[in-house]
Amino acid sequence: MNMRCFSERRSRFMEEMKPNSLALIPAGSEQLRDRDIHYVFHQNSDFHYLTGYPEPQALALFQKGKGKNETGRWILFNLKKDEVIERWTGTRIGQEKACSFYGADEAHAIEDQDEEIPKLMAGCQTLYYPIGVSEPFDRRVNGWVHTVEKQVRTGLSAPSVRIALSSILHEMRLIKTAPELACMQKAVGVSCLAHERAMRVCQSATSEFQIHAELMRVFMESGCRHVAYEPIVASGENACILHYTENTGPLKSGELLLVDAGVEFEGYASDITRTYPTNGKFSPEQKALYEVVLEAQQAGIAAVKPGNHWNQPHEVVIRVLTEGLVDLKILQGSVDTLIEQKSYEKFYPHQTGHWLGLNVHDVGAYKVDEAWRIFKAGMTLTVEPGLYVKCEPEVLPKWWNIGIRIEDDVLVTETGALVMSEALPKKVADIESFMRG
Numbered sequence: 245m246n247m248r249c250f251s252e253r254r255s256r257f258m259e260e261m262k263p264n265s266l267a268l269i270p271a272g273s274e275q276l277r278d279r280d281i282h283y284v285f286h287q288n289s290d291f292h293y294l295t296g297y298p299e300p301q302a303l304a305l306f307q308k309g310k311g312k313n314e315t316g317r318w319i320l321f322n323l324k325k326d327e328v329i330e331r332w333t334g335t336r337i338g339q340e341k342a343c344s345f346y347g348a349d350e351a352h353a354i355e356d357q358d359e360e361i362p363k364l365m366a367g368c369q370t371l372y373y374p375i376g377v378s379e380p381f382d383r384r385v386n387g388w389v390h391t392v393e394k395q396v397r398t399g400l401s402a403p404s405v406r407i408a409l410s411s412i413l414h415e416m417r418l419i420k421t422a423p424e425l426a427c428m429q430k431a432v433g434v435s436c437l438a439h440e441r442a443m444r445v446c447q448s449a450t451s452e453f454q455i456h457a458e459l460m461r462v463f464m465e466s467g468c469r470h471v472a473y474e475p476i477v478a479s480g481e482n483a484c485i486l487h488y489t490e491n492t493g494p495l496k497s498g499e500l501l502l503v504d505a506g507v508e509f510e511g512y513a514s515d516i517t518r519t520y521p522t523n524g525k526f527s528p529e530q531k532a533l534y535e536v537v538l539e540a541q542q543a544g545i546a547a548v549k550p551g552n553h554w555n556q557p558h559e560v561v562i563r564v565l566t567e568g569l570v571d572l573k574i575l576q577g578s579v580d581t582l583i584e585q586k587s588y589e590k591f592y593p594h595q596t597g598h599w600l601g602l603n604v605h606d607v608g609a610y611k612v613d614e615a616w617r618i619f620k621a622g623m624t625l626t627v628e629p630g631l632y633v634k635c636e637p638e639v640l641p642k643w644w645n646i647g648i649r650i651e652d653d654v655l656v657t658e659t660g661a662l663v664m665s666e667a668l669p670k671k672v673a674d675i676e677s678f679m680r681g
């Protein structure tokens with residue numbers, strides 16, 4: 245992504261800040277996995293969105309003055325260059341390049357934050373930061389405010405108003421711009437290729453981790469280094485475990501395989517699920533349940549359009565799933581009563597989707613002033629109904645251990661919805677013919 249995208253976002257962000265305010269956004273921090281070994285580093289998505297700066301141990305500060313035409317300044321605190329450490333862990337960006345390449349107006353060593361930030365806070369009225377998100381960061385902010393408060397008798401004043409950063413930033417992030425959508429479409433495209441590969445090899449594979457390996461192979465070969473989340477490769481009864489990530493079970497002919505996998509491109513996530521028979525041919529029971537989920541998903545996608553609210557796809561999905569379960573005699577009674585009693589929850593215990601973006605479960609409030617959010621062009625989300633039938637004594641054994649989810653990534657357009665993962669087969673006939681081919 246072009247560095248200009250980030251500077252445009254900063255301008256828009258600072259336009260929204262109140263006069264005489266500061267915003268503080270910490271970078272992600274490295275997490276210990278075991279002794280001195282770290283997990284793969286992932287940048288904090290708010291920090292990334294405004295800076296594009298890739299290193300941990302950094303803090304972005306945005307300062308907006310009192311003046312009417314203030315555009316604001318970006319001050320970065322980051323790691324210092326260090327020849328000895330860089331020999332072990334790679335080149336650091338340092339203060340100079342933070343300004344020349346990343347566009348910071350000023351850059352200071354991260355060690356100087358406790359000295360510099362109280363100076364910048366003095367006299368400033370409003371503070372934006374991710375309130376209550378991380379206890380250590382809350383404590384650091386309180387410490388800086390406290391340092392200013394100790395000096396009030398010298399005439400300094402500390403910020404008196406604190407506002408959640410999300411009130412500006414997450415509203416911005418909810419509507420994707422063209423360069424963001426291009427990244428998301430790239431991530432979705434690579435994930436579709438990986439799913440196709442999984443469909444192709446599953447008839448000869450004997451274990452879930454062989455499928456997992458094929459997914460990773462396509463991701464990496466396509467230049468995408470990071471998954472958006474741990475892939476779920478769940479065969480047979482494992483598909484009824486919603487967040488199954490062991491991926492070590494055997495693949496048995498005649499069972500269904502549920503694969504929920506998505507890669508990240510330039511930080512942007514994709515999140516796609518397909519379910520198909522390991523032998524390439526749906527049994528009558530698998531097909532019957534699958535058609536119900538597919539019909540629910542198509543109805544859910546049709547409910548995604550400007551003017552409709554967030555929960556409408558879920559409401560439509562619940563109705564189609566409940567009707568389907570009644571038709572198949574898995575549930576008995578009137579559809580309205582079953583919906584009212586939430587009888588479907590035994591087979592469909594999750595929501596129909598979530599926002600998608602820099603985070604796989606992206607930021608953005610689902611309700612505004614207690615009412616469901618209205619869809620607007622540029623929002624991106626998943627639509628992912630499912631049905632999961634475990635060994636329930638009140639259900640005929642022929643339905644047992646069938647777990648199905650169908651998930652696509654959807655963009656709200658001016659007139660309706662665009663399915664970004666449209667290319668990946670999902671109709672019964674399409675899947676069967678794809679697996680034959």
Ligand SMILES: [Mn+2]
Pocket residue numbers: 515598626628651
């Ligand atoms: Mn999802």
